[in-house]
Amino acid sequence: MTNKVITITRQYGSGGREIGQTLAEQLGIEFYDNKLLDVAAGDSGIHKSHFEENDEKRSNSFLYLLSTTYGQGGVPFDDALFFAQLNAIQKIASEHSCVIIGRCADYALRDFSGVVNIFISAPLEIRIKRAIEVYGIGEKHAADYVKRIDKQRTSYYNYYTDKRWGTPQNYHLCLDSSALGIDGSVVLLRQFLDDFYNR
């Protein structure tokens, strides 16, 4: 039986992660966001060995990269990290049904069957509001921050894949999460997934 793998690409502050996590809970499948993928990449041995070969400075750089990634929501342009995550994503998708957030997962799984690719967006002002209220981003620079994170994600995706981030052709469905709200979006996506996997 083919695994059900849902990749979610999202604009920063659109609630894509929350939608994905709720979907995973309701469907009873695993959920992988950036942090969990980095752990999986580390566990894969590919990333570990890459860094074990290097000196302390490089290890510290890796820790620095991890901390800056998590601290700012951005992504480092690190080939080793990218390929470690790609391999981790492919391994995970082969093993069990899951929801995966970001990290070019739609690209990593482009040759896999049973994959549904979803894009979540929302109007900028709503995303800025969410960044401030939910993610604790300072109000003064929130607008710039939101745009910058999306720029980083776009650059990362466009650099490592042969596609362009956020174009509808990459996804089975794109949804403005403000249209139905987070919960309403989950309801609609569940309907889509039911219909898709039961065709």
Place this chain on the structure above:
Amino acid sequence: MTNKVITITRQYGSGGREIGQTLAEQLGIEFYDNKLLDVAAGDSGIHKSHFEENDEKRSNSFLYLLSTTYGQGGVPFDDALFFAQLNAIQKIASEHSCVIIGRCADYALRDFSGVVNIFISAPLEIRIKRAIEVYGIGEKHAADYVKRIDKQRTSYYNYYTDKRWGTPQNYHLCLDSSALGIDGSVVLLRQFLDDFYNR
């Protein structure tokens, strides 16, 4: 009561028009595609007077434009036609619920409430197949033709609006019509519309 107005922007050969027409039938509302909008624009008096002021050559040019538009699915860059259609779209949306295909309707109605903007796409090979089988496009040049029509639509939209054609941020929902098929897409869109208008 606010009218329910659904705009459908679509890649050529994705079945967007058929989806829109079926939606309109099922919802019991009016349906407007390119031809009907041109008629409405003509009836509006704006377009007629524009052409009545001009010489026979211009009138023939208009007829030529109409025939080439319908014959090839492309769009002429004609300011008078654009604004006549924009006015027709705004008038229609003010008067009754409807489904409108293309013609920058999402842009024309950007300040209207109760409008749902949908984008329909499909993989290129599927659209080429539909162009050949449903629209009777010759097999030899079908691929080029499909791409060319989308280029024309993109250029038209980008020229006349302050947005970029086909970016998810313009739409409440984008759907790959091949994921669920035409009928399945209609079912999902009806679910979305029910949820949206009943929030």
